Amino acid sequence: MNIQLSIPNGKTALFLLSVLQLFACQKTDFGPLQKLSVEELVQRHQDLSFSLSETTFRSMDGHAVTEEEVAALKEGVLAIDYYVDSLGIIREGIVRKANFEDYIARILIANIDFDPTKDVPVLSFNCDSLQYQMDDVYRFQQEDWSGYEESNPLGFFAFEQAKIVSIVNQCGFPDVELLGKKGLTTFWLMIQHSKAPLMAHYYLEIKRLVKAGDLNEQTLALTTDRLLMNNGYLQVYGSQLLNGELYPIENAETVDQRRDSLGLGTLAEYLEGVKGG
Template identity: 30%
Template sequence: MKTRIYIIILFSIGFFLFSCKSDKKYKPENLRELTNIELREKAINKTLFQLDDAIYKNESGLVISKDSIKKLNTKSWFLERYVDNNGKIKELIIRKATEKDIAFKEELISLFQKTPIQVSNIDCSKQEEILSEIYKLDQEMRSGNNIFDPEIDIQNLITIKNLIKKCGMPTLEEVNSKQMSAIWLVFQHADNDIRKEYFPLLKQAAKNGDIKKSAIALMEDRILMYDRKPQIYGSQVIKDNKTDKWKLYNLENKETVDRRRKEVGLNPLSEYLKRWDIEFKVKQVK
């Protein structure tokens, strides 16, 4: 799990583009670009590419250092992957991602995560240690100035699915609250279809008192948002493409949202949205 393999076939990771713009786009010589069909096959077969020797370039052909690209946001950029005759990636061309690119990256992630996995040799007596390690890995790369590594999310998901399949859903009688929250974190950061698949199990755990109801509320809102349906608790915010500012994602029954939030242990929506400088002035019906 700790081996850092860059999974470009799954995520088409993009980084900042260093260069002066050129009218003529650079194309590597004696290399060919991997097709979408090949990338889909790699995702389905869980085939990983080792990129230690690959060179990153911008659309003008200028080399970009790996130290520089590791510090930058991965969501807005796309990588074209060029391989030699042996199928080894030699060059990665960075360009601005289009809406089609973003949709394709999501498709690859979904294909990889949905692929059936075989139960690994998990020792159920060590599930406390396993969940503690997963919690640590998930949170460390999402805090401070650490680099986001999508491989960690993939490996965490595989481990959690295996643990549940072999040992059953843990309870607070077996593990502590932080270890239980590790399970929620992994599914919250997974593909939406996987969230929906495991949501009933997580919701039942919340009813049993093993997971916070507030966490399940956040997951339900996220599922609804990705399904392009109105959310219930107001936990999801999105960027406005015109203003580049945060705004509240579509919310049903706005006048009673605080009542619903209180039922699951969440603070008033107007207070919650302050962290994104969003004002919520809808009068609440008590």
């Protein structure tokens, strides 16, 4: 499993250790601090505004970070929660055991430079009638697409990417108002079955739509598990099967607690439904 420490500009564990040692003894009252979310962390990396120059690091129980903990950070066993002051300056980093949200953050940060428009054609869509065309869009292949240049053939995934990216570029990232519930679910399926970089590129959009109620929470579980699986991590909600077998689950003993947090039934109920279907 390839796990990398998500720190800016590929800094090594040795450099991080020097930073931790330099600032570990500082303690200043900056007032209430706010934890950076995954979305905010990714945005700071994207904006090249992820700076640790004024950050104090400590472990969960308050002690200075040890050399062993730095090694565990490098291995991905531990991770860091970052806290900012009212000016947005990262003032504190709390080292703790890594969880799946850290893995997601690493995937998204590593994927920041991915350009979904590269080497794919622009396909034309009518945004006003897209809701009523989504089933057709989902099924269309290159040979069915009116006006498509047959002299520029694409593989299956590249053509699916062209459809997704063209819709987003021309209509904005779809929501339930644009596509309706059924059409939006169809669009999500297109992303769900795309290649890992494209899925990572739109993951936070899917998460946003789930939070807004446009997509149900099962879609977030399915996309999270598939994104983790496609990037070499264990799944966490138990939604993914591989060759008819349940793909390995991280902390399988607590999977039903995570499923319950999204309003999903137990894993046993889910698997019974999948087998029954």
